Amino acid sequence: MSCQNEIILKVDNVHRAVKKNGTTVNTVDGISYTFNKGTIYNIVGPSGAGKSSFLRLLNRLDDPTLGEIYFHEKLITLYPPTELRKKISMLFQTPYLFEGTVRENLKYCCQHDDKTIAEILSRVGLKPEFADKQAEDISGGERQRVALARALLLNPVILLLDEPTASLDPTLSQSIERLILELTKNFCLTTIIVTHDPDQARRLGGNTLLLVAGRLIESGPTDIVLNNPTTDSARRYLNRELI
Amino acid sequence: MIETGYFQVLAAAALAALAFILAKVKSIPVEKDIAFGSVRAFIQLIAVGYALEFIFKLESxxxxxxxxxxxxxxxxxxxxxxxxxxxxxxxxxxxxxxxxxxxxxxxxxxxxxxxxxxxxxxxxxxxxxxxxxxxxxxxxxxxxxxxxxxxxxxxxxxxxxxxxxxxxxxxxxxxxxxxxxxxxxxxxxxxxxxxxxxxxxxxxxxxxxxxxxxxxxxxxxxxxxxxxxxxxxxxxxxxxxxxxxxxxxxx
Incomplete structure (x- = not known):
């Protein structure tokens, strides 16, 4: 696809230090990487590797303590944060829906008409009548779909997904994966997905970044990174010795 | 209304003493708080009373x-x-x-x-x-x-x-x-x-x-x-x- 050749996001020597029990810990430790448009990127690694911490830096929910991030070749700090987050939209592991109907949730950011809402619901595999359901009455998989629809209504160019299927059963999980693949292709989105599951990364394909202790230790096409790891840490993680 | 003086205050302190005895008898762990609180309230309020008398007279x-x-x-x-x-x-x-x-x-x-x-x-x-x-x-x-x-x-x-x-x-x-x-x-x-x-x-x-x-x-x-x-x-x-x-x- 032609949209895939364009560089959209560049991360340059990014660190994120936080204080834990009085000592400073680098949750993200000197990551540099370039993300292209229209591609899926899996961020994998053991617990505490800094996957979610790294993701939060990309739409400025947190800022790096060192290093720089460029969006469309411009420092992300030069964009108003509210505008940046509409372009780089993020979904959390547990989707939060506001009190009220699905329609009200979808109108949370902007006043979309019923036709647009029906269209976006159909894009995420839900029927138009679903808009009138109360958010509290829908299942985990449906919540994730509504949250995806709500994020897509912002017309983002990058979608950040923080373990979006962690709380779902395998069947629902795979249907969300198919949806992510389809949306990435149809909207020419850059999708950056954090997952603790290398098998999920294999199913999604694209590129993979393997993080251990805040450091990027392997990156490249998913099948190469996950099938032919070059570092000992990567091998230990893939052999489930690092969890 | 009966004129209130130190005698009436001391008589009312009998009510605080009653609360203290009840707590003691029932082994409710507030006896110290009752005793301390009652004495502290007395000292604080008397001190404030004198301070206010002083300030009211000066009108500064x-x-x-x-x-x-x-x-x-x-x-x-x-x-x-x-x-x-x-x-x-x-x-x-x-x-x-x-x-x-x-x-x-x-x-x-x-x-x-x-x-x-x-x-x-x-x-x-x-x-x-x-x-x-x-x-x-x-x-x-x-x-x-x-x-x-x-x-x-x-x-x-x-x-x-x-x-x-x-x-x-x-x-x-x-x-x-x-x-x-x-x-x-x-x-x-x-x-x-x-x-x-x-x-x-x-x-x-x-x-x-x-x-x-x-x-x-x-x-x-x-x-x-x-x-x-x-x-x-x-x-x-x-x-x-x-x-x-x-x-x-x-x-």
């Missing part, structure tokens, strides 16, 4: 201002304990309580409800500042606990391109409502559920109930104004401490 504007300032500082320190140390609690609390108290007192002076006399300013300031302190403290408490408990909701709003004000508005309004609940309940039930202390005191001192009621109404409206202003400013300043210029929730 400086002394009145100093007394009000001390009340505000102590109240601000007390309310500030409800905000984490990283959130500049004393400054936030001092600004909110000073604004609520001073605006209310100045309006009362401008409207001709009171005059600049120690016997008005000092007791009314005490009521205003203590109620403002409680309203502010509740607002601080709610802001902190609600934002932390609803981190996901706040960050979902921010991630959807909302600014910090939009992301936290629900919690800001709930904190203000919580801070005002006490004074609103007081206004709803005053005279029905309970007779307020000031009114009871006036009636016991021999004032006509109607005069006591009129004063109580003034006090009620005065407290409503002070608590509303203080709670709004407390919530406004406190909630800003949880976000930075990059529209990030700093917890």
């Amino acid at each position: 504007l400086w002394l009145i201002t100093l007394a009000v300032a001390i009340m505000i500082v102590v109240a601000s320190y007390t309310a500030s304990q409800r905000l984490p140390k990283s959130k500049r609690p004393f400054a936030v609390s001092l600004i909110a309580i000073t604004a609520g108290s001073v605006i209310t007192l100045v309006l009362m002076l401008l409207l001709g409800i009171i005059t600049v006399e120690a016997r008005y300013i000092i007791p009314l300031s005490g009521m205003i500042i203590s109620n403002a302190m409680n309203g502010g403290a509740v607002a601080f408490d709610r802001i902190g606990s609600d934002l932390k408990a609803n981190r996901l909701a706040v960050e979902t709003s921010l991630a959807l391109g909302k600014n910090w004000r939009e992301a936290s508005n629900r919690f800001y309004r709930m904190a203000i409502k919580a801070g005002m609940i006490s004074i609103l309940n007081f206004l709803k039930t005053v005279g029905i559920v309970a007779l307020p202390g000031a009114m009871t005191g006036m009636i016991l001192a021999g004032a006509s109930p109607l005069d006591a009621v009129l004063i109580q109404l003034v006090v009620g409206y005065m407290l409503l104004s002070a608590v509303t202003i203080t709670t709004i400013i407390s919530a406004e300043l406190a909630i800003r401490q949880y976000f930075n210029k990059a529209e990030q929730f700093t917890g």
Whole structure:
């Protein structure tokens, strides 16, 4: 696809230090990487590797303590944060829906008409009548779909997904994966997905970044990174010795 | 009304002694608190009584201002304990309580409800500042606990391109409502559920109930104004401490 050749996001020597029990810990430790448009990127690694911490830096929910991030070749700090987050939209592991109907949730950011809402619901595999359901009455998989629809209504160019299927059963999980693949292709989105599951990364394909202790230790096409790891840490993680 | 003197106070202390004996007999672990609290109340109130006698006689504007300032500082320190140390609690609390108290007192002076006399300013300031302190403290408490408990909701709003004000508005309004609940309940039930202390005191001192009621109404409206202003400013300043210029929730 032609949209895939364009560089959209560049991360340059990014660190994120936080204080834990009085000592400073680098949750993200000197990551540099370039993300292209229209591609899926899996961020994998053991617990505490800094996957979610790294993701939060990309739409400025947190800022790096060192290093720089460029969006469309411009420092992300030069964009108003509210505008940046509409372009780089993020979904959390547990989707939060506001009190009220699905329609009200979808109108949370902007006043979309019923036709647009029906269209976006159909894009995420839900029927138009679903808009009138109360958010509290829908299942985990449906919540994730509504949250995806709500994020897509912002017309983002990058979608950040923080373990979006962690709380779902395998069947629902795979249907969300198919949806992510389809949306990435149809909207020419850059999708950056954090997952603790290398098998999920294999199913999604694209590129993979393997993080251990805040450091990027392997990156490249998913099948190469996950099938032919070059570092000992990567091998230990893939052999489930690092969890 | 029987004239109240030290003899009557000592006789009333028998009631405190009764509470102490009951706690002792029932092994309720509050005997020390009862004894300490009763003696402390005696010493504090007698000391305040002498201090007020002194200030009322002097009628010095400086002394009145100093007394009000001390009340505000102590109240601000007390309310500030409800905000984490990283959130500049004393400054936030001092600004909110000073604004609520001073605006209310100045309006009362401008409207001709009171005059600049120690016997008005000092007791009314005490009521205003203590109620403002409680309203502010509740607002601080709610802001902190609600934002932390609803981190996901706040960050979902921010991630959807909302600014910090939009992301936290629900919690800001709930904190203000919580801070005002006490004074609103007081206004709803005053005279029905309970007779307020000031009114009871006036009636016991021999004032006509109607005069006591009129004063109580003034006090009620005065407290409503002070608590509303203080709670709004407390919530406004406190909630800003949880976000930075990059529209990030700093917890």
